[in-house]
Each structure stands twice: as C-alpha cells, then as structure tokens.
Amino acid sequence: MAGTDTPPGLPAGPPVADGLPTLRPRPAGAPRATPVRPAGRDVVVDCAVYVDGRRQAPVAPEDALEAATAQGGFVWLGLYEPTERELTAISGQYGLHPLAVEDAVYAHQRPKLEHYDDALFMVLKTATYVEHEELTATSEVVDTGEVMVFLGSNYVITVRHGEHSGLTDLRARLEEQRDLLCLGPAAVLYAVADLVVDTFVDVASAVTDDVDELEASVFSPERTDDIGRLYQLKRELMSLRRAVSPLEIPLQKLAERQMDVVPEAMRSYFRDVQDHAIRVREQVGGLDELLSSILQASLARTTLADNEDMRKISAWAGIIAVPTAIAGIYGMNFEFMPELQWRYGYFTVLAVIVLACLLLYRGFKRNGWL
Structure with a gap:
C-alpha cells in the first residue's frame, strides 16, 4: 500500500455514497498544506473487528464495517x-x-468534542517530553501531536498525527480487557483519552525536573x-497547557451527557479521566506560576547585580x-604654583594622593560599594 494515494479496495476521489457531501473547497488566498506521510508508511x-470483546479473524478494511455489522460487533x-x-474515500x-x-x-x-447526528468526533492533543x-x-522540551477519534455505533476510527503516541501497544493492552471491549466503541475512546492524559502526567513530571534545575541555578x-532558558521553558510549557486545559470540557460532556454511542456504564470511566486531566491542569498551572516567580526573581537578581x-x-x-x-592641576605648567621649588614637593604630592585614595577606598568598602 506504500506509495499509493488510497487504501486498497477503497474508491479513489470523492465518496461514492449518494447524497454525501464532499469536503468544502479551501477559500482563495487561504490554502492549507496537505499532510505528507513519510515514505513507506x-x-x-x-x-480489526471485535465481537463480544474478542478480536475476530483478519478482514480487509473495505469489508470490516460490513463484517462488524453482520456479527453485532x-x-x-x-x-x-x-x-x-484517502480519508474522503x-x-x-x-x-x-x-x-x-x-x-x-x-x-x-x-x-474538542463534536456531535454529528448519531456519531461523535473528538480531537485530543498528544504530548511527549x-x-x-x-x-x-x-x-x-515538549513535542505535540494529535489523535482524532470518529465514534459510531459499530465503528471507531482513530487518526493519528505526529511521530509519537502510537496506539499499537494500547490496542494490545485493550484486547486483554474483554469486559471493557464488550462495552463497544466507546471503550476505545476512553482508552485513547486515558492514554493521552497519562502521558500528560509523565510530561509534566519531566518538566518539573527542568523547573527545579532552573530554580537551583537562579538562586545559586x-x-x-x-532568563533565556526560563522564557524558552515557559513557551514549551504553554504548548502542554494548550493541550491539557481545553480537554476538560469534552471529557465532562462524555461523563455527564447522555449519548447514544456512549453507554451509561462508560460515564464513570470518562469521569475518572476527567479527574486526572484536572489534576494535570492544576500541576501545569502550578509549574507556570512557579516559572513566572523564578523569572521575576531572576530579573530582580540581574537588576541587583547591575x-x-x-x-x-x-x-x-x-x-x-x-x-x-x-595631576591635572600640576600639569598646567603655571610658573607660580605651590611647592614647585620645594625639594620634597613631589613626594609630598604622591603621599597626599595615596592617602586620599586609601581613605576613599576605606569609606567605599565600609559602605558596601566595593
């Protein structure tokens, strides 16, 4: 399939289903770059088709939906x-x-979470340290990607962007939890959301170590x-904050609102993920406030040093x-100046200069200027 524009068995170009609208054309002057998938991917x-929580025999992608519908999975x-x-097909x-x-x-x-008729579409930002x-x-410090989930009564489609947050291991772990998979496609959405939020926890913990290192450096x-490192870490932390904070509302909807494609038994699972997301948001917010305080302290220390x-x-x-x-006075070469004809005048002037400098040095030292 590598190097082709469409998956095998799926029609090229717009969808063939009657009455299904195609994508809106891009407005003139505002083009969007088409994603470029790495060669060989x-x-x-x-x-896979899942029936009663079990993975069935391999089936071609173009036949999977029909097979799942026929078997009640x-x-x-x-x-x-x-x-x-490809996605339009x-x-x-x-x-x-x-x-x-x-x-x-x-x-x-x-x-975000969008509700289209009897289907859901959810966008989750992923992050890695x-x-x-x-x-x-x-x-x-923080690299972000995205996972989109299409959820219907008999299908779930995950679309991943970015080189991290692969779902292969998640699928394997989820297939070991038959009771959870028996709850339908919503179980997959829960597992994906839970993985994303757990990754946020790991990233926030790793960023905490960077914040501690900067704090120790500023107060050493x-x-x-x-200052440059502090600003950079705040910018990177902002990326994580933008991924975490908006996730609470979609999870709250999944946990509290009645939806046909989300069974009642799944709401408690989404509520648990929401609690984790709130804790991560608070942790990220705390790190951002701490960085702001450290930045102010660094600026104050720089000003004090200056x-x-x-x-x-x-x-x-x-x-x-x-x-x-x-020296400037005696260098004016006037004929009638004090001590010009005195034998010890030169040494006396040097002594006066040294004594005056020592007195000034002592005074500045006592006042903390030196």
Whole structure:
C-alpha cells in the first residue's frame, strides 16, 4: 500500500455514497498544506473487528464495517496521517461528516468534542517530553501531536498525527480487557483519552525536573544568566497547557451527557479521566506560576547585580578622580604654583594622593560599594 494515494479496495476521489457531501473547497488566498506521510508508511495502521470483546479473524478494511455489522460487533480502524483523498474515500463507507473529515485531515485543532447526528468526533492533543542533556534558550522540551477519534455505533476510527503516541501497544493492552471491549466503541475512546492524559502526567513530571534545575541555578551563589532558558521553558510549557486545559470540557460532556454511542456504564470511566486531566491542569498551572516567580526573581537578581556593578564602577571612578585631579592641576605648567621649588614637593604630592585614595577606598568598602 506504500506509495499509493488510497487504501486498497477503497474508491479513489470523492465518496461514492449518494447524497454525501464532499469536503468544502479551501477559500482563495487561504490554502492549507496537505499532510505528507513519510515514505513507506501505510495509511491503515491496523484494522480489526471485535465481537463480544474478542478480536475476530483478519478482514480487509473495505469489508470490516460490513463484517462488524453482520456479527453485532464493531470495527476499529487505525489511520496514520491520511491525505484528504484517502480519508474522503473512507468517509464514504462510514458516513463521516465532511467537516469532521476536514479537521482530521489538516489537524492543528484544539481539543474538542463534536456531535454529528448519531456519531461523535473528538480531537485530543498528544504530548511527549523531548530528552535533552542541558536546557538551553532554544531547547525543544515538549513535542505535540494529535489523535482524532470518529465514534459510531459499530465503528471507531482513530487518526493519528505526529511521530509519537502510537496506539499499537494500547490496542494490545485493550484486547486483554474483554469486559471493557464488550462495552463497544466507546471503550476505545476512553482508552485513547486515558492514554493521552497519562502521558500528560509523565510530561509534566519531566518538566518539573527542568523547573527545579532552573530554580537551583537562579538562586545559586554563582552569577548565572537564566532568563533565556526560563522564557524558552515557559513557551514549551504553554504548548502542554494548550493541550491539557481545553480537554476538560469534552471529557465532562462524555461523563455527564447522555449519548447514544456512549453507554451509561462508560460515564464513570470518562469521569475518572476527567479527574486526572484536572489534576494535570492544576500541576501545569502550578509549574507556570512557579516559572513566572523564578523569572521575576531572576530579573530582580540581574537588576541587583547591575546595580552592584554600577556602584563598584562609581566607587573606583571616585578613587581615580583624586590623582587625576591633582595631576591635572600640576600639569598646567603655571610658573607660580605651590611647592614647585620645594625639594620634597613631589613626594609630598604622591603621599597626599595615596592617602586620599586609601581613605576613599576605606569609606567605599565600609559602605558596601566595593
């Protein structure tokens, strides 16, 4: 299938189902870039039919929905960065809403939950922590992606964007929980949401270590410049915050509202995920506030250091002004100046200069300027 535009068995071009609208044309002057899937990657990652919580014999993607309907089960179709043509062809079979298809193709959506007739469309932002030896002013700390889920009475379609947050291991773990899979496609949506939120917890914990390292650096006895690193970490933390905060409302809807495709038994599961999301949001918010405080402390420390430098410069300038003034006066070469004809005048002037400088140095030292 690699290198083709459409999955095998699915029609190329617009959906063939009568009456199904196609994607809206892009407005002039506002084009969207079509996703480019890496070479060698198939659009269909996995496709399976589940009946009574058990995975059935392998079936072709184009026959999966019919097989699931006939057996009273559901099909889970996993896609990776489909193009508009590929997903439009699949939407013809499953009756997906064109607006949801458009969002799934072009990605870069906020976490949300949309209700289209008897189907749901949910967008979840994924995140992963980018390992780095040392945090710099340009370090990438949080990498984000997206997972979109189409949910119907007898199907669930997951569309993944990004090189992380693969769902292969999740599918394997979920297939070991037959009781959960017996609850239908909503169980898959719960498992995906739970995985995404659990990943947020791991990312927030890793970012906490970076915040602790910066805090120790800012308040260390050594003079450091951490402002650039602090701003960079705040920007990266903002990406995580944008992924976590908007997720609460969709999860609340799934936990509290009655929906045909979400059984009553699944609401408690979504409520648990919502609680985890709230805790992560509070943790991320706390980290952001702590970073703001550390940034203010760093700026205050930098200002204090600049003031100390300025006082030292001013003190030394005051000390140097004494010999400069005396030497300037005697360098005017007037004929009648005090002590010009005295044998010990030169040494006396030097002694006066040294004594004055020592007195000034002592005074500045006592006042903390040096």
